[in-house]
Amino acid sequence: METTFLMVKPDGVQRGFIGEVVSRLEERGLRMTAMKMMQLDREAAKEHYAEHEGKDFYEPLLKYITSGPVVAMAVKGNSAISLVRDMVGETDPKDAKPGTIRGDFGIDVGRNIVHAADSSESAERELDIFFNGSDYQEYKRVEESWVYE
Numbered sequence: 595m596e597t598t599f600l601m602v603k604p605d606g607v608q609r610g611f612i613g614e615v616v617s618r619l620e621e622r623g624l625r626m627t628a629m630k631m632m633q634l635d636r637e638a639a640k641e642h643y644a645e646h647e648g649k650d651f652y653e654p655l656l657k658y659i660t661s662g663p664v665v666a667m668a669v670k671g672n673s674a675i676s677l678v679r680d681m682v683g684e685t686d687p688k689d690a691k692p693g694t695i696r697g698d699f700g701i702d703v704g705r706n707i708v709h710a711a712d713s714s715e716s717a718e719r720e721l722d723i724f725f726n727g728s729d730y731q732e733y734k735r736v737e738e739s740w741v742y743e
């Protein structure tokens with residue numbers, strides 16, 4: 595099993611998509627193992643988006659991601675990292691397929707509703723920014739033997 599990092603961004607929170615995002619993850623058979631609402635300060639935002647420093651969208655991105663509360667989640671399941679990325683859709687919602695979160699709810703690349711880790715290295719790094727060991731809950735959903743063979 596893999597654990598990935600997903601975050602409902604400030605626009606997703608403001609537009610009332612926390613429940614929708616959580617529902618989609620739950621319906622897929624994934625399991626949240628940690629969840630936290632917070633507002634990122636500039637330092638935390640810079641750490642999270644370190645790979646984008648220097649790009650032309652970096653400053654607007656920091657402003658966007660610190661503009662209001664976000665909901666951070668650890669999401670666990672078989673192949674969770676690629677599965678959740680696929681559920682989120684392309685970075686630019688204009689290119690994201692219907693059926694994905696961005697493709698169903700977004701239009702503008704600067705307001706793309708959710709973040710999801712893109713690799714196991716990113717997932718580990720990002721989870722460590724947002725969560726401590728004691729934030730995680732270890733449990734199994736009762737239906738898991740019906741989700742997995």
Ligand SMILES: Nc1ncnc2c1ncn2[C@@H]1O[C@H](COP(=O)(O)OP(=O)(O)O)[C@@H](O)[C@H]1O
Pocket residue numbers: 646651655684685703704705706708709710712
């Ligand atoms: N060209 C752009 N203009 C404005 N914002 C952008 C642009 N490219 C990326 N972003 C923002 O930066 C975030 C991080 O970019 P990236 O890591 O490339 O995408 P993803 O979130 O799909 O992993 C995007 O989700 C989006 O919020």
Ligand SMILES: [Mg+2]
Pocket residue numbers: 712
């Ligand atoms: Mg990324």
